Amino acid sequence: MIIWNSPLTVGDYDAVVDFGSTAATTAGTYMTDGQYNPLLDFLDGADQIGFRVARDPYELGTFAIGADSYSQDDFFATLGSRTNVDLRAVIRYPATTGGTGTPVAPGAHPLFLIEHGNHGFCRVGGHTHATCPDRVRNHEGYMRLLEILASHGIIAVSIDAYDLTGPVPQLIPERGQLILKHIELWSHMSNATTFTTYPDFFSGRFAGHVDLSKISVSGHSRGGEASVAAYMLNTEPSFLIRAVSSIAPVDGQAYVLPDVPYFVILPAGDGDVSSLAGARIYDRAGSGLTTPDLTTKSAIDVYGASHNFFNTVWAADGDDSPATRPDYIPAADQQRLGEAYLAAFTRVHLTGETVYEDMLRGRLVFPSTAGRKIYAVRHEKIHSRLMSGNPAGWTPAGGASATTVSNPSPQQTQVALVAWSSSTGELTRTVPAAQRDASTYEVLALRAAQTWSAANPATGSQDFQIELTGGGKTKGIYIARFYPLPKPYAHPYGLAHTLLTTVRIPLHSYIMNNAGVTLDDIDTIRFRFFSPSTGELYVDDIEFSR
Ligand SMILES: [Ca+2]
Ligand SMILES: [Ca+2]
Ligand SMILES: [Ca+2]
Structure with a gap:
């Protein structure tokens, strides 16, 4: 969904998606009200800069080169x-004149x-x-x-x-x-x-x-x-x-x-x-x-x-x-x-x-x-971690499973191996009371990778929803809308590395369009494996972060 042509002028931006007081069920029923409402509009970067346009870091700067x-x-x-x-x-070195x-x-x-x-x-x-x-x-x-x-x-x-x-x-x-x-x-x-x-x-x-x-x-x-x-x-x-x-x-x-x-x-x-x-x-x-x-x-x-x-x-x-x-x-x-x-x-x-x-x-x-x-x-230095590789406290249901694996190549850390075999699979965690206020964070982040299992799609990204519940309201977001979870790289020596990469979902995705999730009181986080209906992932470092 393109909501704005790509900005090309160097600077700092916030992307605001303005919703009115009626939830849109289709693109055709989308309504605005012409004002920013902190509890239901989308703001990319709630109290930091949403996104930035910068010069290519490969470009040369203004100093002559000695x-x-x-x-x-x-x-x-x-x-x-x-x-x-x-x-x-x-x-x-930076010089007065080049040479x-x-x-x-x-x-x-x-x-x-x-x-x-x-x-x-x-x-x-x-x-x-x-x-x-x-x-x-x-x-x-x-x-x-x-x-x-x-x-x-x-x-x-x-x-x-x-x-x-x-x-x-x-x-x-x-x-x-x-x-x-x-x-x-x-x-x-x-x-x-x-x-x-x-x-x-x-x-x-x-x-x-x-x-x-x-x-x-x-x-x-x-x-x-x-x-x-x-x-x-x-x-x-x-x-x-x-x-x-x-x-x-x-x-x-x-x-x-x-x-x-x-x-x-x-x-x-x-x-x-x-x-x-x-x-x-x-x-x-x-x-x-x-x-x-x-x-x-x-x-x-x-x-x-x-x-x-x-x-x-x-x-x-x-x-x-x-x-x-x-x-x-x-x-x-x-x-x-x-x-x-x-x-x-x-x-x-x-x-x-x-x-x-x-x-x-x-x-x-x-x-x-x-x-x-x-x-x-x-x-990120600033974070509130909900899981670091041990899925204790995360409850699988609908045929899903979650176990611990140590040091899947090339990592040196414990990660969770999460698998599902039907579109009813889910994995639920009650958020500890001390971590329920996520309003000072920007994203829900995790690192994840497809394993080499044939349960994953033959090509392309794996996907699933992460739901947050707060204030009695629940909203799920498909993670691949923000970051892909690609097939592991087929190393030419046949080495089966699975490098976990970081997915960052803006927390405001959970409030927009009248979703109503209270970011200052999130009581439940749930992975829902609707589509694709089978899969196997490594998951680690689930956290609210900057
Ligand atoms: Ca609005
Ligand atoms: Ca020498
Ligand atoms: Ca870990």
């Missing part, structure tokens, strides 16, 4: 278990660092790291991302983890330490009295120009766990790392991130880290907090994406996954969408461009990401 690099072989005699580790990176070595734009700028993962280290066979005459420039695989961030006022650094790359162990702590070492260097280049063992590669060009109160770390593959390691090992000294992101990370250390915004890209067709291990980092993040999960985290499941195509250098060396994989995305398109998402997440946290939070909620699509099957997983 370019440079630094390199000193064997700067670190030892780094953890390794010796003779280089200090090298390529950088892009190599130009002056930095006035002011202090936030700092972003990314570290590549494991790949070849030498273009010539038979060499060691010390003797290689033609090194693989792994760190030059994210140049457009660096340019985007620089043009939006961020100093963007891509670290060459050369000595930690190639036929070596995973070296995740060393890789994390290397990120922290580069932050030390940048502290020194901004303030020469700090970390005085470092050189200033640029003779004072960045003096006073690095805002060390705003740092974000990222990485790809082993680098994607290294960015998590950098956060976890950031104890003495403690840098102000505001956000952590990963592309297709490994997960060998089982780090449990505390309350720091985390974003992970999961390439559904990953032929290298085919376990999609980043889903486990996502699941554990925040679980160790005193109040568990009191943090914000985001992920995207990108159908058809491979491991290597997020790095232009790796993509040029070849793909890691069969070209016959479903929903195949050409390398340039995959790089574009990955860089758009990483730029969006980074800009939320380093330059305060909170508009892109909605992209991470799966609510904003841009030319750089359009036409691809990208499914969002999102956990």
Whole structure:
């Protein structure tokens, strides 16, 4: 149902659907009364912004882009278990004029660092790291991302983890330490009295120009766990790392991130880290907090994406996954969408461009990401949770069932397995008294996935209704109207992953058209499996949230 032509002017909007005092039973009987009635009209975003129109985060911003690099072989005699580790990176930064070595734009700028993962280290066979005459420039695989961030006022650094790359162990702590070492260097280049063992590669060009109160770390593959390691090992000294992101990370250390915004890209067709291990980092993040999960985290499941195509250098060396994989995305398109998402997440946290939070909620699509099957997983800090994987207290009826399953691949959490075999199936929960006032929340959210069961539709989305009852009134909403529940991705290796993605239903959907559900007193939540009449789902994290 299109209620409004797509708005294209950048800004903040609320969508109001005005109903009159008589409920419409068909489109033909729809009536308005020309006024906003808080208890029966639809307002998308009740006390926050409904939706926003923003520029494509892939677009360049207004700052001229300065370019440079630094390199000193064997700067670190030892780094953890390794010796003779280089200090090298390529950088892009906000500048007064574009070009190599130009002056930095006035002011202090936030700092972003990314570290590549494991790949070849030498273009010539038979060499060691010390003797290689033609090194693989792994760190030059994210140049457009660096340019985007620089043009939006961020100093963007891509670290060459050369000595930690190639036929070596995973070296995740060393890789994390290397990120922290580069932050030390940048502290020194901004303030020469700090970390005085470092050189200033640029003779004072960045003096006073690095805002060390705003740092974000990222990485790809082993680098994607290294960015998590950098956060976890950031104890003495403690840098102000505001956000952590990963592309297709490994997960060998089982780090449990505390309350720091985390974003992970999961390439559904990953032929290298085919376990999609980043889903486990996502699941554990925040679980160790005193109040568990009191943090914000985001992920995207990108159908058809491979491991290597997020790095232009790796993509040029070849793909890691069969070209016959479903929903195949050409390398340039995959790089574009990955860089758009990483730029969006980074800009939320380093330059305060909170508009892109909605992209991470799966609510904003841009030319750089359009036409691809990208499914969002999102956990909001502000939430009231009704179920986290244990369906105790949820009563099945009409032939439906609900049991608990631990760690369905690739997740590392308990989820509910919900099944139904006729259109009378339902699952009901009496809302605990302390959680009945949902009027300060925006959505009913859950994460869910179709299992591989043949009870699900042969193609396309699964669907069901979620009913809320309050004040003696009940209304059901089909969830696929808001977010699809697609078939699980058919990984080319035959791996039966089922990645749960987040469905967010606006709570005002339950009051519009005189439905009358009292959002400040919701006593019952019920899943009703009318159509399709059979199915099997994983369900987790049912909550009222922002
Ligand atoms: Ca009205
Ligand atoms: Ca070296
Ligand atoms: Ca769970």
